[in-house]
Amino acid sequence: MEKIIVLDFGSQYTQLIARRIRELHVYCEILPFNRPVSLNSEVKGIVLSGSPFSVKDPNAPTVDTRQWRGKVPLLGICYGAQWMAHQEGGEVAPSQIREYGRATLQIDLPEHPLFAGMSKASQVWMSHADSILQLPPHFKILAHTENIPVAAYEIEGEPTYGIQFHPEVTHSLEGKQLLHNFVVNICGCSQSWTPASFIEQTVASLKEQLGNDKVVMALSGGVDSSVAAMLLHRAIGSNLYCIFVDNGLLRKNEFEQVLETYRGLGLNIKGVDAKQQFYDALRGISDPEAKRKAIGRTFIEIFDEEAHKIQDVKWLGQGTIYPDVIESVSVNGPSVTIKSHHNVGGLPERMKLKVIEPLRSLFKDEVREVGYALGLPKAIIGRHPFPGPGLGIRILGEVTPEKVRILQEADDIYIEALRRSGWYDKIWQAGAILLPIHSVGVMGDERTYEQVVALRAVHSTDGMTADWVHLPYELLADISNTIINRVKGVNRVVYDISSKPPATIEWE
Known part of the structure; x- marks a missing residue:
């Protein structure tokens, strides 16, 4: 099975590089930079990721890319590009003007296969403190930005490329096209991985x-x-x-x-x-x-x-x-x-x-x-993620059969209301939490002292970060009224508006 290898130098975006390549129906694997890579007929190309390190750092992750160059296409992204230039004697140093965020890539060779189908001036996402100030003699500049002279380069005579920006993030508007050009046009992958x-x-x-x-x-x-x-x-x-x-x-x-x-x-x-x-x-x-x-x-x-x-x-x-x-x-x-x-x-x-x-x-x-x-x-x-310990960590404090009954009833009302209203499929994860407190209420002119249920609903893509869902007030009001009226033991419902971080998705 043909594949692309992504070498990880510690970038926060490494997984995203792999996901973008797989979206092109090309299989790829992530390996740590220090794992030996055996070239065979399956390996069609290698991508070198970014890194939180500077190439000048004595503890910086290093690898001899010359073992692969000329044998398979290589694409260095950010740190990967800087490392290949540094390895060949180029000058990499802290930028006079650091680039974080959106920048305009000015493509000097728009006919180059790496930029096929891209605009000559393309929005890209930068995230680097160092820049390549001087390329080795056999390197050729392919693109620049207003602030850095080397935003993309190739090594002459071989399919080895370096880019200073991050094509894998959505803010690089034509980044997926560049990855397509590298993986499909240059590496020759057939896009048959479905x-x-x-x-x-x-x-x-x-x-x-x-x-x-x-x-x-x-x-x-x-x-x-x-x-x-x-x-x-x-x-x-x-x-x-x-x-x-x-x-x-x-x-x-x-x-x-x-x-x-x-x-x-x-x-x-x-x-x-x-x-x-x-x-x-x-x-x-x-x-x-x-x-x-x-x-x-x-x-x-x-x-x-x-x-x-x-x-x-x-x-x-x-x-x-x-x-x-x-x-x-x-x-x-x-x-x-x-x-x-x-x-x-x-x-x-x-x-x-x-x-x-x-x-x-x-x-x-x-x-x-x-x-x-x-x-x-x-x-x-389409089922929402559900924790392995189940309601055991959505019942704060000691778990008892009676508390499980209360939470099951409240949670069922909540989830069914989300389904009926069309919100369930818009949400990454939702659930009810039974809090270890009682609050005073009034029902039928009588005082009550019963438990509190918290509702949680979040948007996320991978669970690593999450933001609370802005459910309509009318829907929340209906859910709250139904839980309080139907679930014996509950007299108060609250809605959790905390994001992750600092809060976690689950309460325990």
């Missing part, structure tokens, strides 16, 4: 890797585990054993609804009612981290017990996705440790199983595209 091709290649690979082996997998009702399970199901059929645990912390009626959906998809699935075990494990615990650990520990015990009822299982399926993998890659050292944020963390060691992760090369939006191509229902693919 959800359908991913499914075909992945299923074939899974069949070869697993053969007649049995795989056990925990399902959560979320998009990642569901898509991973469907890929495994296509590859090995009934040799995939799925387990869906009701931890008593799911949304109202979610266990029954999701279980029925999975069975309708033909999955070999077993539902396990373990509500009481989780409630017992959470009794008397108020600390958020202690609750998470108690929920995780109980889940492992139950899943382990159920999995051992299946004979001769050799593999554990997991819904790990690409951000889980690359966020844990250190660009300051060769060691790579995958984050332990899988739904079933701790199980591989306990059960002595090999791990299979069909989605470990996909971003979240790509997982959704594959899910639609597999025919998964929108109820699963």
Whole structure:
């Protein structure tokens, strides 16, 4: 499979470079700058990312690009461009006028293949303190801006290019065209990497890797585990054993609804009612981290017990996705440790199983595209992110069955109102939180002293940052009135208008 390699020097935009290339239906992988890159027929080109370092910094990340130059096309972005110039004897120094934000790229050679289809004066996004003041003799300037003489260059006689701006951000209005020119026109990629091709290649690979082996997998009702399970199901059929645990912390009626959906998809699935075990494990615990650990520990015990009822299982399926993998890659050292944020963390060691992760090369939006191509229902693919510990971390303080009932009822009213009003699909994540306080109210001329529910709704693209959603007052009023009138134990509803940062999406 043809691919582009993105070498990460620590830029905040590295993931975005990869996402933009994949949007062109070209597969790419992110590797730390110090990971050896073996050139073969699959590797069509290499992109060098930006970095928070200066090339003059003694601790700056370095790599000898001469090992690849002339063999495959190279594109250095910001730090990557500065490093290649510096490596060949060019002068890189702090800019007299630092450029952060929008700038106008003046293309000196508009007929150059790197700029095909772009305006001669193009808006780009700059973010750099250093500039290339002098290029080595065999380098040619391709573009400049008002403040810097070298905004783009090529090395004469080879397809190696450097650009000072960031084509991967939307503020570079023609940045995607430049990436298309590099990846498609210069590197010669065929743009054949699509959800359908991913499914075909992945299923074939899974069949070869697993053969007649049995795989056990925990399902959560979320998009990642569901898509991973469907890929495994296509590859090995009934040799995939799925387990869906009701931890008593799911949304109202979610266990029954999701279980029925999975069975309708033909999955070999077993539902396990373990509500009481989780409630017992959470009794008397108020600390958020202690609750998470108690929920995780109980889940492992139950899943382990159920999995051992299946004979001769050799593999554990997991819904790990690409951000889980690359966020844990250190660009300051060769060691790579995958984050332990899988739904079933701790199980591989306990059960002595090999791990299979069909989605470990996909971003979240790509997982959704594959899910639609597999025919998964929108109820699963379009589902809002839901925390692994469920309502256990949306009930602040100790978790009890009665508090779960109250929150399930309030949350159900909230989510259904968002669906009816058309807001659900406009929101990244929404949910209700039960606060550990009581407030005075009045109902039917009588004093009440009941609990408070907070509503949360945020816009986001990846969950790393988020902003609160400006829901209409009329909708909020209707939701508040309905919750207070129908949910016994609640007499006050508030709306969370905090962004991330400084607040997190979940309260615990």
